[in-house]
Amino acid sequence: MQIYDLIIIGAGPAGITASVYAARKKINFLVISLDIGGQAAWSGDIENYTGYQFITGPELAQKFQEHMLKYNTVLKEKEEVRELKKNGDLFSIKTNKAEYYSRSVIIASGKKSRELGVPGEVEFKNRGLTYCATCDGPLFSAKNVAVIGGGNSALDAALQLVKIAKQVYIINNTSALGGDAIMRQKLQEAANVTVFNGAQVISVTGDKFVSGIKIKDNSGTRDLSLQGVFVEIGLVPNSEFAGDVGKNSKNEIKINLRNETNIPGVFAAGDVTDVPEKQIIIAAGEGSKAALSASRYLAINKF
């Protein structure tokens, strides 16, 4: 049985930065991740990562990846962690493919899109329903589409889609759109946008592909005929697998200033934690802090 000193879960800005620090500390470690770059890879234009006045998300993710792999880091990509458990002095991490063991863990598994939880969502995922307007928007030229949500990510998706689609419906479950005023104003100027406030999606319908949605508001239910559904209702932390790790009401992992969780040997960093701001540069900084804390923990406990 191979035992690592450290396992890093996640390869977004936090996990990758942690891996760079761990490699430079000559720690015997492994990185397990579903993807590389995390949410940063899905970002459009990034203009606030120091040193880059302008870089796209995929490009920055690529640079992160190159930096990580420069140290011959062992990466288990496309593996999803299902369970993290403590057995005596060791942690066991079960993924969809294998089981790994380590003396310490950094959880940097980030956040994922929140799901609607309505009939049709699962069936029509990638069959007209998507969580990434940047990726899939271009497939809906001259089609009718709906954006579900009313915050900045929904407005951002809608603003991308007004240039591509024929008609854009915004289904917002609060009484008025949120987000930045400048984005709302841009949307008002678009001729092909209809906003339904105080409205909820009841179901997504279609045959092989999406052909419509059913929504409900004060005036009752109605069917909208459309081909694309863009779900933009926020994010949830990827923290389910960490059953014994303390979390806040949003399921974010609670950490202290040293990135320690309630379990000695388990550290966490980035968007999966309760760190006050979610930014690429903050996640990266938190990843380095977590790696340094883990390194100190391993030195003190002298396994």
Place this chain on the structure above:
Amino acid sequence: MAKSVKIYSTPTCPWCIRAKQFLKENNVEFQNIDVSGDQQAIDELMQKSGQMGVPVLDIEGEIIVGFDRERIKIALGL
């Protein structure tokens, strides 16, 4: 003999970029089909793969949805 490789993509999707990069690194020649605003290409993508996500690779008729590195390697004999 080199296999015919097509990739259906959009310029903005991260996995499309990764997939194309992977093909280039392995010196695989491929035809990139940017489906943005190209209804005919979109129809082809939907008909071949039964879904609307990108990237989709067509390697000598074998359809691979998403950047599935292992399947791509096997299909290309890498």
